[in-house]
Amino acid sequence: MNDMNNVWRLYVIRFFQSLIPAYVIERLFWEQRGMTIQMVVYTEIIYAVTIVLLEVPSGIMADKWGRKKLMVLSAFLGCCEFLILVFATEFWHFAIVVFLAGIARSACSGSENALLYDSLLLNGKEQSFEKYQGWLNGFDLIAAIIAAVCGSLLANRFGFELNYWLSFIGMFVSFCVSLMLVEPVIKSDTSESIAIKEYVKTSIRFFYKNPGVCLVILSGMITGAALNFIDEFWQLYINRLGIPVIFFGVFSACLMFLRLPGNMFAYALKSRFRYRSLLLGVxxxxxxxxxxxxxxxxxxxxxxxxxxxxxxxxxxxITTGYLHHRIDSNIRATLDSFQSLGSNLVLIIMSVGFGFFSARLDIFGGYGFIGFICGGFFVYFFLVSRS
Structure with a gap:
């Protein structure tokens, strides 16, 4: 069977996993079912802890027992999440949902990129990984835009619960398509099987011996975390500017739409400019x-x-492609999971400073702190990358 079929299947899976109209009214629905802000904070903690604990183990399992299995598990748990939410009325119902969401996120994070890269590798197209991953992110953003616009209209007319049933249907479609994925035969520099306990040692050894890869990945972590503070707090920012709530939906759609060109044409920029120039510029x-x-x-x-x-x-x-072009398929999902784990840890650290300055200088002070971090990293990257 042609492993390139995995590519369009991954597109379909990502599209329907992002076509979630429930997200646009999520907090209102939870409040309607009795969830206070404090309870929501507790669930966010459960979600974060679950991801931190399972990120690397899930990558090891994907490398050891197959990426498809983890993708199927992730999609199945996604179905369970929305099915439970439709009937959720107690805190522990929501706690179970975010716990399952954390498992699903961890299972998918390393497996998806590893499955995509190895499918391309078997067809001699691995150098186009950035192109295909960019389009994968493009389908994600397009689905999220559609869900945000349609979800608010549907909720306004038919109530909140319909959005959750539609989200369940989207997740079920992604689950069905995940069953059609083909586990690619791994091309590895070594034919020996790696013991489970050796995956972490091998991964740490790889990063230690490749400081250039660490630097590129760190740049993705810093900028990715910085962008997260726009995603999470733009509502407060434009509210401070006196923009009416009626324009929030359009603003949100614009933020997602503007990321499409970069994702879809990153591969073309990579062929014209050096990695160092691109990352320094951004x-x-x-x-x-x-x-x-x-x-x-x-x-x-x-x-x-x-x-x-x-x-x-x-x-x-750019950053994910830089990593995958330089690693062996035997530990591809594990190393990708290490990257994801690092991103979450960087986000947690930056969140502490962002919260500190936002509490004293409002949202503007928080964004000033993020600018300071990005500026400091620019100087560090400029000096270190010269060698």
Missing amino acids: TALFAVGFFYISVVKDYTSLMVIFLICLCSGIIEP
Whole structure:
């Protein structure tokens, strides 16, 4: 069977896993079912802890026993999440949901990229990984935009519960398609099977011997975490600028839409510019951009936010591709999971500073802190990458 069929199947899986109209009214639905803000915070902690604990073990399992199995598990748990939420009325119902969501996220994070890369490798197209991963992210963003726009309209007319049934259907479609995935035959530099306890040692040894890879991945972690603070707190920012809530949906759609070009054409930029030039340019833009929106509090800041989102699209395909082109398929999912784990840890660390300055200087102070971090990393990257 042609392993390239895995590519379009991954596109379909990602599309329907992101076509979730429930997300646009999630907090309102949870509140309707009795979840207070404090309870939501508790569930967020459960979700974060689950991911941190399972990120690397799930990558090891994917390398040891197959990436398809982890993809199927992730999609199945996604179905369970929304089926439980439809009938959820107690805190422990929601706690179970976020626990399953954490497992599903961990199972998918390393497996998806590893399955994509090895499918391309078997067909001699591994050098186009950035192109295919960019399109994979593109399908993700398109589905999220459709879900956000349609979800609000459907909820307004038919109530919140319908959105959850539709989300369950989307997850069920992705589950069915995941069963059609083909486990690619791994091309490895070694024919020996690696003991489970050796996966972590081998991964740490790889990063230790490849400081250049660590630097590139770290740049993706820093910029990815910085972008997360726009995703999570743009509502507060534009509210401070006096923009009416009626425009929030359009603004959200614009933030996602602007990331499409970067994701879809990152492969073309990679062939024209050096990795160092691309990453330095984006990091510098992030530093200047976050400083600008923290100091200049008018509508021009919105244009800067749009510019940050436009340029951010190239980061994930570039940094993830840089890693996968340099690793052996035997530990591909494990190393990808280490990258994801690192991203979450960087996000947690930056969140502490963001929260500290936001509490004292409002959202503007928080964004100023992020600008400072990006600026400091730009100097570090510029100096270290010269060698």
